[in-house]
Every structure is written in C-alpha cells, then in structure tokens.
Amino acid sequence: MVAPDPNVEPQSIVRFTGDDGAFRRLVTRGAFLEIVTFGFYRFWLVTDIRRHLWSNTEIDGDAPEYTGRGRELLLGFLFALAVLLPVFLLYFLAGLWLERFQAFASIPLYLVLYGFGQYATFRARRYRLSRTIWRGVRFWMTGSGWAYAWRSLLWGLLAMVTLGFVYPWREAVLERYKMDNSFFGDLPARFSATGAQLFGKVWWVWLLGLLPPLLVYGGLVALVVAEKMHLPKDDVSRVAAVIAMAVGGCGLVALPFLHGVRVARQWHWWVSGIRIGDAKITSKLDGAALIGIYWTMIGQFVLWTLLFGVAIGVVTAIIGATLGQPANLTAAMGSLSPWHLVPYVVLYMALVQTLGVVMRIYLQQRIWKVVVGSCALVNVAALANAAAAGMPASAFGEGLADGLDVAGF
Amino acid sequence: MSVAYFDGRTSRRRLVELRFGDGLIIVENGDIVADWPFANIRRFDAPHGILRLGATSAAELARLDIRAPDQAALVLRHCPDIAGVGGLVPIKLGRIIGWSLAAAAAIIGTIWFGVPVVADQLTEIIPIAWEKPLGQAVDGQIRLLFGTTACIDEAGVAALNKLVARLQSTANLPIPPEPAVLLSKIPNAFALPGGRIYILSNLIGDAASPDELAGVLAHELGHVAHRDGVRRLLRDGGTGYLLGLLFGDVSGAGAALVAARTLLNSAYSLEVETAADDFSAMVMTRLGRPTAALGALLHRVAPETDTDITLFRDHPLTPDRERRLAETNAPATGPELLSAPEWAALRVICRDISVNGK
Structure with a gap:
C-alpha cells in the first residue's frame, strides 16, 4: 500500500516470536x-x-x-467479592423498594451493575498496563x-436508542479516555483515531451483516401474514418470502466473514490511533486477515462437538447395554441412578474446556499474532529516553471484573 | 554478540559488556555502570533465546538482555538464586491445587450444612412485618402478568374468604393470609412471603369438593406458617453467592453450576413440601375434615408414577404424598367447610369464564 518513500519516517519492526505449540500446551494444561x-x-x-x-x-x-502475578489476581478477586457482597445486598433491597411503587421498576437498576462492570473494565486495563514493562x-x-x-x-444508552449507530463514536470516546490517561514512563499517550474514521471503515460491514437476518425474519413475517390472509399456496408473495428466507439463510454463512472483516478493520483503526509521545504505530492489517482464523475456529468447534457427540453415543450405548431391555422409555428413565449422569457431566466439562482452549488459541493468540505482525513503530527515537514513572496499580479492578463476569480490554 | 542494558530509570537502550568479579560487572564504553552481586541476580520473562536478568539490589525494573547462548550459560552458572524471591518464583502447583480443593470443600460444606442453618436462624430473627414488602415486590409483577380483574366475582370471593377463615381459625398463622384467584389454565397454587396466596383458576376447576381445595389452601397456609418464602430467598441468595466463588468465568461451568443449584434446591424443597403437607393434614384433622382429599386432588392434577426421573424433582412424588396424607385420614366429623351454594359460587369466581375451562 505504502510505496517506499525516502521522506517517510523510519519504521521499526514489531513482530510476534511466540511458538503456536507452546501456547497450545500452555492453555491445554x-x-x-x-x-x-x-x-x-x-x-x-x-x-x-x-x-x-x-x-x-x-x-x-x-x-x-x-x-503481574496470579496471586495478585486471587487477592483482587477476594477483595472484590467482599465489596460486591454489600453491593448485591443493596441492589436487592433497592429493587424491593422500587417494586413497591411499580412492578418491574427495578429493571433499570441493572444499569448500576453495568456501571460497576465498566468501572471494573477501566481498572482492569489499568492493572494490566501498569504490569507492562518495556x-x-x-x-x-x-x-x-x-x-x-x-x-x-x-454513550451505551445512546447507542441503544440509535440501534447501534453511534457505536463507533462510543468506542472512540472510551478509548480516548483510557489512552489519554496512559503513560509510558513520563511520556503521555493519547488516542488520535476518531469515531467518524471507525464509522467510515465498518458501516457497510454492519449493513451487510444486518441483511441476512432481516431477510429471514422478513420472509417469516410475510409467510405468517400470507397464512392469515389465506392466500393460495402458489401465491407470488409466498414464493417471494420463501426465496428471501433461502437467500437470507445462505447469507448467514457470510456472517463469520463479515465479523472477521469488522474485527480486523476495528483493530486497524485502534492500533493506528495510538500515540506515545511523538511515536505512533502503523498497521498494514488487511481486512481479510482474520477471516481464516474465524473459519478455522468454527471448523474446530464443529469437529470437537461431533467427536464428543460420538463419545456421548458410545456412553449411552454402554449404559443401555448394562440396563438390559426395559419395557419402554419411562421404565428406562426410572431405572437410571444419579451415578449414570457422571460420565455425561465429565464429557460435558471436557467438551466446554476443549472449546475454551480452541477459543483461547484462535481469539487470543492467533489474532494477537496477526495484529502484532501487521504493525510497525514509527519514530521509535521518541521513545528512546523516557524517564521511569508510575506505580503498579492494584488488581481490585480485575477481581471486580471477574466477580461481575465482564471481560475488559 | 551484544548485551542490552536498561537501567530502570530511563528507557535508553545501552550496549554493554559483562565482566565477572565478585558480582556481574556491567561496563559501558569502558566505564563500570553497575555491579550486581551474583546472589542478587534474578531471571525474568523474555522471548526464546534471550536471557533477561534483573537484580534485587538494582532499580526494580533494571534489566539485562543477554543474547549469546554461551555467555548466558556462563552467567547462569555464577548465579545461585536465579529464581529466588523478587524474581520469577516458580508457582507451587501442588499448593494451588491443595488450597483450591480445601476452599472448594469449605464452600460446598458451607452451602450444604451452613446455609440452611443460617437461613433458618435468620428467618427466626427477621420480623414478620418485613415479609410484606418482600412479597409485594413479586406480587406487583404477578398481578401485571396475570391481570387481577378476571376472578373477583363477589360471591366467589366471599366463599374463598370464608374457606380461608375456617382454615386460619385452627392454623395459628403469624400473619393474616390474603387469598386471591388468578385466571390460568395451569392447575397450581403458591404462597408469597407476607401471606399472599394465589390459586390458579384451573385448580378450582379440577377440585371435586371444598375439602380438596381446602387441603391445597391449608398446604399453602403451611408455607405461610413456616415462612418458607423468606427462608427460600435467604437460602437461594446464599447458595448463589457461594457457588459463584467456584469456577468464575471458566467457560461452560455456568451450566454445571445451574444444575448443582437445581439439585440443591430440589433436595431442600422435598423437606419443605412434606412439612407443608403435614401442616395441611393437621389443620384438616382439627376441623374434622378428611386429610386425603388433598391427595385425591393431587392424583387428578399430577398423576405421576414412581418411574419418572426423581433427580431434579422439587415436589415429593404424588403417590408418596397420597400415602402420607392417607395415613392421617379419618371420616369427616366436623361440619362441611362450605355450603353447596357457596361452593358453586367459588367455582365461577372468574367472570364470564367457567373456571374448569372445559
């Protein structure tokens, strides 16, 4: 994309040197x-x-x-639990109090928990960043x-009201707040990318992504209406509805492509927006660079689920053989003991952990590898003489994020 | 091969040489810039092929990156405490596993033995007046979902109130019950904290006599008397919070936790429901009415057999309940609980709609 130009600022290499096998062994263990x-x-x-x-x-x-160390995260988690206990109690009591005035009046209280989750997200970023040394x-x-x-x-409420339209601007505002408060030693960082830039990069992906579900849903609605109006079976509107649903259904296959493109373009936008002092990052991340990762992950999901499906079939056959020949299904169910559930529980846990490993490999390491590999640092000289500053932040935010089940980045 | 030195005060990358003396001597352009005693040297994370060192006596983040393998090996041979305190102390996996198992055992033990005791004690302590707002919170939602204008026929309500009053006279409740009928095809009844009792209309339709309905009402009064609503709330809250400590975000464990909770709750519910049945039998016996009537209604509404899966059941099996209720059964000695016209009025308490819906 960028032609070699003698006037262009010197670029330094950023690359990922990790071994796929080492990471796979790490997360499997x-x-x-x-x-x-x-x-x-x-x-x-x-x-x-x-x-x-x-x-x-x-x-x-x-x-x-x-x-960072695991022990810090454990302590942060325990501390967060101690803080969350009264919060949950107050949440419950406030809910009771509101419900007295109006049924379901306590639903907006959920926003309080959401706010806590966002607080945790910010503090978790702070923890991670302050454990990062270069x-x-x-x-x-x-x-x-x-x-x-x-x-x-x-901004989240605004995004909800506008059906996601302001999402790019929300991302920009939040990232700017985080990045503008970040430092490398005594060098301040900032975020220079804008919501409009992100919107420009991804608007068509969103629109295309909306099409297949809309076609399927629209076709379904049209069919129901046709049924209500007692239109003949070969009416053109019915045929059109079925075609729309079929096209939409096939279009669903495109969603992983679109998701891959959206994520890649957003990463590109994010990385390119980072400024540390006078240094910046450029990325030549291609919009199609992550599609292969998503499809490989989907393939692995299907493969593992099928394998475990076979295993469940085998277990069921063995249990069936030990039970002999019960008269009917009800009788068969009746002769089951809780111990018969054990192999299923074990298989289920094994499957979800396997899928978890697959997700960690593809969504964390592989994406990291591709994104990092696409980057280059411009004007690294600006980073050459930063003076040490800043203290490690507490792991409370990480613990809170864990206790509230929110993922921060 | 070069050695990179970062002094931990600025990010300047300094190319240095290493000399061996009493400690590791770091030399830049012929000048000694640092001298790390070997015992203080610790190893830190680095990519494959690079040995990254720091020292407990140097600035916290001072680092030395050694790339030449033979030089790295030589330095390592000099350092006696490379993985000591202040560096990358190896994780003691056995300790983590041991403490995790101990913590899990403590949490599960607390859920199994501690939470019921605490919930019972707290239920005793919580003033009965506090039950009202608890019940009202749920009540508002139920009323909104079911609607409350369908089943308020005057004569029917009077009959229902009379029936409940008769039962209450011998039940010795801590709080006056407030019965109401909701329009629903599902034959069921339930009690909320604070004394609110709901009977779903189809249950009245399925009841063959006032005694059968009275048996159900007395069962629900049992929940009110035992304050099971509050007890359950405390128990579920405590169990949920404690179970949340386990697994955290481990993918898919959520489903296993829900299953564990359901199992725990159903084990608890069996006791509670049996106690409410006993309460019903006691009230009916005091009124000189047959206790088996409740069993007969259950048999009609939920004719389960012993062969169903019993694992996730939250009520005792109908045959067991029938058997237990039959044990205390005696021929009626007291007066009828409702007159024939009152019973007929109760059966059409829902306006315009025949309650049995058939």
Missing part, C-alpha cells in the same frame, strides 16, 4: 488444571497467557514483560474509573 482446582487456577492461567503474549512480542528488537520503564495509567463508567453508560 491450564484448562485441565482449571477443572482440577474448581476454577481457582484461572488467576495463574491468565497470568501465564499474558506473560507468554507479552514476552513474545518484539518491539524494535526488545520484548516487553508482563509482571526497556526497564513501566506503562501506567491515571484517570477515574467512575468518570469512565459514566461515559460508557451514557
């Missing part, structure tokens, strides 16, 4: 340990994942380092989690 530890291992697993991704990302020849200097963040939560809440 982690998934197993998660089951063994009733999930408590998750704090150490996410730490190891980040350590792997950070330390295998080379920026101008030097890899950053993730200095060339002996810490990244860190200021800013207020509550100020962020307010922005997110108001």
Whole structure:
C-alpha cells in the first residue's frame, strides 16, 4: 500500500516470536488444571497467557514483560467479592423498594451493575498496563474509573436508542479516555483515531451483516401474514418470502466473514490511533486477515462437538447395554441412578474446556499474532529516553471484573 | 554478540559488556555502570533465546538482555538464586491445587450444612412485618402478568374468604393470609412471603369438593406458617453467592453450576413440601375434615408414577404424598367447610369464564 518513500519516517519492526505449540500446551494444561482446582487456577492461567503474549512480542528488537502475578489476581478477586457482597445486598433491597411503587421498576437498576462492570473494565486495563514493562520503564495509567463508567453508560444508552449507530463514536470516546490517561514512563499517550474514521471503515460491514437476518425474519413475517390472509399456496408473495428466507439463510454463512472483516478493520483503526509521545504505530492489517482464523475456529468447534457427540453415543450405548431391555422409555428413565449422569457431566466439562482452549488459541493468540505482525513503530527515537514513572496499580479492578463476569480490554 | 542494558530509570537502550568479579560487572564504553552481586541476580520473562536478568539490589525494573547462548550459560552458572524471591518464583502447583480443593470443600460444606442453618436462624430473627414488602415486590409483577380483574366475582370471593377463615381459625398463622384467584389454565397454587396466596383458576376447576381445595389452601397456609418464602430467598441468595466463588468465568461451568443449584434446591424443597403437607393434614384433622382429599386432588392434577426421573424433582412424588396424607385420614366429623351454594359460587369466581375451562 505504502510505496517506499525516502521522506517517510523510519519504521521499526514489531513482530510476534511466540511458538503456536507452546501456547497450545500452555492453555491445554491450564484448562485441565482449571477443572482440577474448581476454577481457582484461572488467576495463574491468565497470568501465564499474558506473560507468554507479552514476552513474545518484539518491539524494535526488545520484548516487553508482563509482571503481574496470579496471586495478585486471587487477592483482587477476594477483595472484590467482599465489596460486591454489600453491593448485591443493596441492589436487592433497592429493587424491593422500587417494586413497591411499580412492578418491574427495578429493571433499570441493572444499569448500576453495568456501571460497576465498566468501572471494573477501566481498572482492569489499568492493572494490566501498569504490569507492562518495556526497556526497564513501566506503562501506567491515571484517570477515574467512575468518570469512565459514566461515559460508557451514557454513550451505551445512546447507542441503544440509535440501534447501534453511534457505536463507533462510543468506542472512540472510551478509548480516548483510557489512552489519554496512559503513560509510558513520563511520556503521555493519547488516542488520535476518531469515531467518524471507525464509522467510515465498518458501516457497510454492519449493513451487510444486518441483511441476512432481516431477510429471514422478513420472509417469516410475510409467510405468517400470507397464512392469515389465506392466500393460495402458489401465491407470488409466498414464493417471494420463501426465496428471501433461502437467500437470507445462505447469507448467514457470510456472517463469520463479515465479523472477521469488522474485527480486523476495528483493530486497524485502534492500533493506528495510538500515540506515545511523538511515536505512533502503523498497521498494514488487511481486512481479510482474520477471516481464516474465524473459519478455522468454527471448523474446530464443529469437529470437537461431533467427536464428543460420538463419545456421548458410545456412553449411552454402554449404559443401555448394562440396563438390559426395559419395557419402554419411562421404565428406562426410572431405572437410571444419579451415578449414570457422571460420565455425561465429565464429557460435558471436557467438551466446554476443549472449546475454551480452541477459543483461547484462535481469539487470543492467533489474532494477537496477526495484529502484532501487521504493525510497525514509527519514530521509535521518541521513545528512546523516557524517564521511569508510575506505580503498579492494584488488581481490585480485575477481581471486580471477574466477580461481575465482564471481560475488559 | 551484544548485551542490552536498561537501567530502570530511563528507557535508553545501552550496549554493554559483562565482566565477572565478585558480582556481574556491567561496563559501558569502558566505564563500570553497575555491579550486581551474583546472589542478587534474578531471571525474568523474555522471548526464546534471550536471557533477561534483573537484580534485587538494582532499580526494580533494571534489566539485562543477554543474547549469546554461551555467555548466558556462563552467567547462569555464577548465579545461585536465579529464581529466588523478587524474581520469577516458580508457582507451587501442588499448593494451588491443595488450597483450591480445601476452599472448594469449605464452600460446598458451607452451602450444604451452613446455609440452611443460617437461613433458618435468620428467618427466626427477621420480623414478620418485613415479609410484606418482600412479597409485594413479586406480587406487583404477578398481578401485571396475570391481570387481577378476571376472578373477583363477589360471591366467589366471599366463599374463598370464608374457606380461608375456617382454615386460619385452627392454623395459628403469624400473619393474616390474603387469598386471591388468578385466571390460568395451569392447575397450581403458591404462597408469597407476607401471606399472599394465589390459586390458579384451573385448580378450582379440577377440585371435586371444598375439602380438596381446602387441603391445597391449608398446604399453602403451611408455607405461610413456616415462612418458607423468606427462608427460600435467604437460602437461594446464599447458595448463589457461594457457588459463584467456584469456577468464575471458566467457560461452560455456568451450566454445571445451574444444575448443582437445581439439585440443591430440589433436595431442600422435598423437606419443605412434606412439612407443608403435614401442616395441611393437621389443620384438616382439627376441623374434622378428611386429610386425603388433598391427595385425591393431587392424583387428578399430577398423576405421576414412581418411574419418572426423581433427580431434579422439587415436589415429593404424588403417590408418596397420597400415602402420607392417607395415613392421617379419618371420616369427616366436623361440619362441611362450605355450603353447596357457596361452593358453586367459588367455582365461577372468574367472570364470564367457567373456571374448569372445559
């Protein structure tokens, strides 16, 4: 895209040096340990994942380092639980109080929890950034989690009212707040990309993505109306509706493509917006670069689900054989004991953990690899003499995000 | 091969040489810039092929990146405490697993043994007056969903109130019950905290006599008397919060947790429902009415057999309940609970719609 130009600023290489097999082994072992530890291992697993991704990302020849530890995440989680207990109680009592005036009046209270989740998202970013070290200097963040939560809440409501139209501007506002409060040592960062730019990159993807579901739904509605009006079976409107549904149904296959394009274009927008001091990042991420990743993941999902389906069939056949020949289905169900559920529970857990491993590989490591590989650092000299500053932030936000089941980035 | 040194004070990348003395001596352009005692040197995360070091005596983030394999091996041989405190202390996996299992056992034990006891104790402590707002919160939603104008025929309501009053006279309730009928095809009845009792219209349609309906009402009064609504709320809240500690965001575990909760709740419900049946039998016996009438209605509404899956059931099996209710059954000695005209009025309490819907 960019022709070699002597006037262009010097670019430094950014690349991912990690090994796919090493990451796969890391997350597979982690998934197993998660089951063994009733999930408590998750704090150490996410730490190891980040350590792997950070330390295998080379920026101008030097890899950053993730200095967070699993123990910190565990403590943050426990602390967050202690804080969330009274919050949940107050939430419940406030709900009771509101319901006295009007049925379902407590539903907007959900916004309070959403706000908490956004606060947690901001604080989680702060934790991660402040554990990121490059060339002996810490990244860190200021800013207020509550100020962020307010922005997110108001823009979120606006996005809801406008059916998602203002989503690009919301993304830009939130990212700007986070990035404008970020630092590399004493160098301030900022976010220069705008909502309009994101809108320009993805509007047609959204519109195309809306088409297949609209066709299917519209066809369905038309069929129901035709039925109500007792139109003849071969009426043109019925035929048109069926064709619309068929086209829409085939169009659903396009959704993973569109999603891949949307994510790639948004990554490109995000990365290109980052400024640290006078340094910036350029990306030659292609819109089609992530499509293969999504389809491989879907293929793996199908494959594993089929394999586990076969395993469930085998287990059922074995149980059936041990039960002999019951008179009918009801009798067969009656002779089952709770112990017969155990192999199914084990298989189910194994399947969801396997799918979890697949998701971590493709949605985290592979996308990271492709995005990082597309980047280059422009004017790295601006980063050459940053003075150390900033302190590590607490893991409270990460714990809160965990307790509220929100994923932060 | 070059060694990169970052002093932890600025991001300047300095190319240095290494010398070995009492410690690792870092030399830049012939000048000694740092001297790290070997015992203080720790290893940190780096890409494959790079040895990254820091020192507990240097700036916290000072780093040395050594790329030449033989040089890295040589340095490592000198450092006795490369994975010591202050560096990448290896995770003690056995300890994590051990503590996780202990924590999980403590959480599950608390759910199984602790939560019911605490819920019972709290139910005793919570003033009965607080039940009202609890019930009202749900009540508003139920009224909005079902509508409340369908089943308010005057004579029918009077008959219902009379029936409940008769039962209440011997039930010794902590709070006066407020019965009401909701229009629904499902034959069921339920009690809310605070004494509100709802009978779904089809249940009245299915009842063959006032005694059968009275048995159900007395069962619901049992829930009111035992304050099961509040107890259940406390129990579910406590169980949900504690179960949430396990697994966290581990994908798919949510479904397993829901199943575990359902199992726990159903185990609990069996006791509660049996106690309410016993309460019904007690009230009916005091009024000199047959206790088995409730069983007969159950048999008609939910004719289950022993062969159904019993795992996720939240009510005892109908045959078991019938058997238990039959044990206390005796021929009627007291007066009829409702007169024939009153019973007839109750059966058409829902305006314009015959309650049995058939």
